Amino acid sequence: MATSNANTLTKSRDLTITFDEAFRLATPIYPMISHMVESDGADEKIGWLGSMPGVREWLGDRQFNTLRAADFTLVNKLWESSVMINRQDFNDDRKNVYNPVLQELAKTAALHPDQLMLDLLPAGENTLCWDGQNYFDTDHVWGDSGSQSNDLTYDASNTAAITESEFKAAFRQAVNAILTFKRDNGEYFYQGALEKLSDLTLLVPVALRGVAHDTLESTLIGGGDSNVIIDRPKIITSNRLTNNTKFYTLFTGARYFRPFVFQARQPLVRELRGLDSIKTKELEFMTEARYNVGYLAWWNCVLTTFT
Template sequence: MKINGAVISALFLNLSKAFTGAFTAAPSQWQEIASEVPSSGKYNDYTWLSNFPGMKEWVGKKQIKKLSEYTYVLVNKPYEATIAVKRDDIEDDQLGIYAAQAQGAGHSAKQWPDELVFGVVNKGFTEKCYDGKPFFATNHPVGKSGVSNKGTKKLSAASQEAAMASYGTARTTLMSMKDEDGRPLNVNPNVLLVPPALEATANALINSDRLDDGKANLYKGTAKVIVAAWLTDPDAWFLLDTSKPLKPFIYQPRKKPVFVQQTKVESDAVFMEGEFKFGAEARGAAGYGHWQTAYGSDGTVA
């Protein structure tokens, strides 16, 4: 095949269509647990998370809450996936493999936000959120005391006692959350997030009439089970309230994934390396919202 501008344009138009088709069809889960907070600069500052005012009776002067001494900034990072198309393959009509690679790039680009969001879930026991503590911690500062949203119990449906000690404790902990003035935050846990290894246990807790010991399941229908292969610890599990305006996790896109290409026949890459290029580019970050809306157990204690 003789290479010219028209041939290259047609080739990369087809690759773009393959990319877009795969991108559209690819599954994605991040929306279930994270809120999208767009970014228009190098970073977003989330210091405001530490002091969200609630309504109070207006007596005398308004009580103005100032931003705390904490800082929480999410810096956008660039991401890419690039594929080289050899000029010799175009000349020899050996282009079949590139359509599959374009589809693979589209699939990967669609799941890029999942990788970001579930990546911060995996790091939640060690990576700090806006108050300077790990997102899942036993000592989040609230007023003069420390509040926990972290557990150690394995998720269990073996008995009513085991279910209450694991899932029940998580549920009670979240529903008991209060603000610094002692008022209920009305947290309503509605998502049980688990890795594939805990799928059966989670479904038993949420969907079965009776637990393994034959006793009534007190927690049937209290949450939606989400199984995410992105979760890397087979024992860790999470209970979340995703009903609030801001979900427990944040997806911060600066530039959503886009198809890019280098197709000029006269380019240095073609002259020196005999290659055209295409792929995907994106820029963004992920992080933590309000820790009060999430409970995480590392599952280290039976």
């Protein structure tokens, strides 16, 4: 007799609830650092419009600016993850054997876009973005912007032991670069007076975690008369960043294009199959989703390399 009875369905529901709850509790970073795009096809053409007009005194006829479009196509990818569940354990109500497995499966699925995003960072030194330059490059040029670099270096006395003063200066150098980047019409991306630049995120390897926190998590930096208040970033450490001489400064303000793009085609779905079949000894728990990630606003992401 097939096992699709009320008790089996109840246990099946418990497993999916365990998965769904773990998925909900996961805290990925990709929504914070990426521009979210809803997709309704196999790919999407993503564009950025340049030559945004400034404000001028209206003398004579209006002067219309021609919008310059720079675009690229991002193809959606299909992702899956699957586990086998022993039918005897399932029928013997040993769901606790599989609860941790499903919780880990859910967490892995929820954080998978983070892995893709973090892998974009080191690859950005050798991967082209929409302007035909490497994402991290020393000579981004677009229209009348002039040559601009989001690939910075900072001289350190010992790259294996970065000091707090060196990290502070390198971080300030990166923030200053973000504030002075220009769009294709020669105007600054960020205009007007700024008392404090909020929505900063710092991505560091494990080796730089300590000095980053020691340097930037105190409101007052320095000692005595040298104390100054600095912009405090959110510090995120990743063991996927393996180069111990590099860190990344991101501006992730919601009002602006963020450094990367997350293109969502199909949200994650999950299914438990085999409940009403005795063909095999296993049940199958499967997930599926379609999405992709890519490079977007290089002017909101600065790579710093200690040399």
